[in-house]
Amino acid sequence: xxxxxxxxxxxxxxxxxxxxxxxxxxxxxxxxxxxxxxxxxxxxxxxxxxxxxxxxxxxxxxxxxxxxxxxxxxxxxxxxxxxxxxxxxxxxxxxxxxxxxxxxxxxxxxxxxxxxxxxxxxxxxxxxxxxxxxxxxxxxxxxxxxxxxxxxxxxxxxxxxxxxxxxxxxxxxxxxxxxxxxxxxxxxxxxxxxxxxxxxxxxxxxxxxxxxxxxx
Amino acid sequence: xxxxxxxxxxxxxxxxxxxxxxxxxxxxxxxxxxxxxxxxxxxxxxxxxxxxxxxxxxxxxxxxxxxxxxxxxxxxxxxxxxxxxxxxxxxxxxxxxxxxxxxxxxxxxxxxxxxxxxxxxxxxxxxxxxxxxxxxxxxxxxxxxxxxxxxxxxxxxxxxxxxxxxxxxxxxxxxxxxxxxxxxxxxxxxx
Numbered sequence: 001x002x003x004x005x006x007x008x009x010x011x012x013x014x015x016x017x018x019x020x021x022x023x024x025x026x027x028x029x030x031x032x033x034x035x036x037x038x039x040x041x042x043x044x045x046x047x048x049x050x051x052x053x054x055x056x057x058x059x060x061x062x063x064x065x066x067x068x069x070x071x072x073x074x075x076x077x078x079x080x081x082x083x084x085x086x087x088x089x090x091x092x093x094x095x096x097x098x099x100x101x102x103x104x105x106x107x108x109x110x111x112x113x114x115x116x117x118x119x120x121x122x123x124x125x126x127x128x129x130x131x132x133x134x135x136x137x138x139x140x141x142x143x144x145x146x147x148x149x150x151x152x153x154x155x156x157x158x159x160x161x162x163x164x165x166x167x168x169x170x171x172x173x174x175x176x177x178x179x180x181x182x183x184x185x186x187x188x189x190x191x192x193x194x195x196x197x198x199x200x201x202x203x204x205x206x207x208x209x210x211x212x213x214x215x216x
Numbered sequence: 217x218x219x220x221x222x223x224x225x226x227x228x229x230x231x232x233x234x235x236x237x238x239x240x241x242x243x244x245x246x247x248x249x250x251x252x253x254x255x256x257x258x259x260x261x262x263x264x265x266x267x268x269x270x271x272x273x274x275x276x277x278x279x280x281x282x283x284x285x286x287x288x289x290x291x292x293x294x295x296x297x298x299x300x301x302x303x304x305x306x307x308x309x310x311x312x313x314x315x316x317x318x319x320x321x322x323x324x325x326x327x328x329x330x331x332x333x334x335x336x337x338x339x340x341x342x343x344x345x346x347x348x349x350x351x352x353x354x355x356x357x358x359x360x361x362x363x364x365x366x367x368x369x370x371x372x373x374x375x376x377x378x379x380x381x382x383x384x385x386x387x388x389x390x391x392x393x394x395x396x397x398x399x400x401x402x403x404x405x406x407x
Contacts, residue, residue, distance in 0.1 A: 155358070156323045163357040172357060176365065179326040 005045055005106045009037055026094075028109045034095070035120050037108055041097055042125055047106065050122075051096040053132035055140040058092065059166035060084035090114040093142060095122070112142065121146040139164035257400070264399035268312065268338065269391040270300035275311035277331060280318025282345040285377035294380035299387050308334040313390070316369075319347035320360045332367040338399070340370045340390060345377050352376060 002025040006018035017028040041047040089111040121144040133144040134153035141162035346352035349372040351361035373386035
């Protein structure tokens with residue numbers, strides 16, 4: 001149904017690869033093109049809704065998009081991860097776009113090699129991309145270049161590692177964390193750098209650009 | 217209270233029959249005055265324990281789905297007020313019992329610790345459900361594997377979520393514990 005959208009993208013970006021998965025149209029583009037592709041879809045196909053930015057860690061998963069059955073090994077059991085051959089490009093970032101007017105959806109996919117996990121940000125195009133990109137950074141460690149405030153969203157700054165990567169140990173435990181200073185909304189009052197009395201706008205994560213008088 | 221040395225018997229005495237531990241001392245009462253004070257302390261402790269166990273003001277620290285079962289335990293059918301735990305106080309400073317109802321994650325644990333520290337003595341803690349008791353099936357990167365990693369817990373109520381009967385049973389166990397604890401009217405500093 002959304003083949004017209006894929007054609008629209010391929011008309012401007014001839015090296016974009018179109019595919020379909022269970023009725024969902026996917027267009028795979030190069031990393032340098034992603035901002036232009038999303039902007040094209042937003043401005044010319046009325047895709048005003050960014051449903052989600054998701055990431056996929058393939059690690060050893062050899063599917064159709066990553067070289068097919070040549071990499072798949074049935075001799076190595078699934079739990080012996082370290083013996084299975086690695087897949088490159090390992091990560092994928094998917095932008096799920098939707099047009100409310102046209103009732104069409106399209107997924108824009110970017111493939112990333114594990115030695116260079118950087119994607120240009122699309123926060124100038126969608127406000128909601130701010131938190132989605134922070135979420136992907138939080139869980140997968142993918143850096144969104146140009147993001148205004150790329151910090152952990154759900155987890156806390158002391159967390160080591162990226163828990164949704166496939167090579168994060170399932171049983172790994174993180175140490176307990178201390179309280180933060182008073183202006184922190186989540187981790188409560190407590191002594192810390194800056195101490196109590198510092199306006200929230202100056203210390204709370206994500207509030208750097210807010211007028212101090214508006215919150216304190 | 218003074219101590220007297222214990223004359224150890226000769227031979228191979230089993231550990232359970234030994235008195236006084238490593239130091240060889242055993243506490244004794246040396247005067248009628250001390251004995252009578254002890255008698256009244258015991259009775260006073262028992263009376264205070266009775267009062268405290270039947271007037272448990274609780275602070276529900278509700279973080280997850282166990283809250284539904286907590287509401288059920290609070291509401292008319294199961295009615296935890298029958299056992300004296302009448303009032304949920306929504307400030308820890310007025311509460312005796314901290315009920316940890318739900319999953320505690322690592323990011324949240326300083327908050328829980330602060331809430332516990334804000335409660336006045338005497339205070340008790342109930343871990344409501346498996347998540348608060350042991351992390352439950354959230355055996356993952358974010359969840360605290362039991363609230364007792366952060367604060368001391370008096371009674372654990374298992375279940376996912378626990379039935380209200382289990383909560384009431386846990387409350388009665390806690391009441392027995394409170395009754396048998398030593399309660400003092402005031403702490404007297406002696407030179």
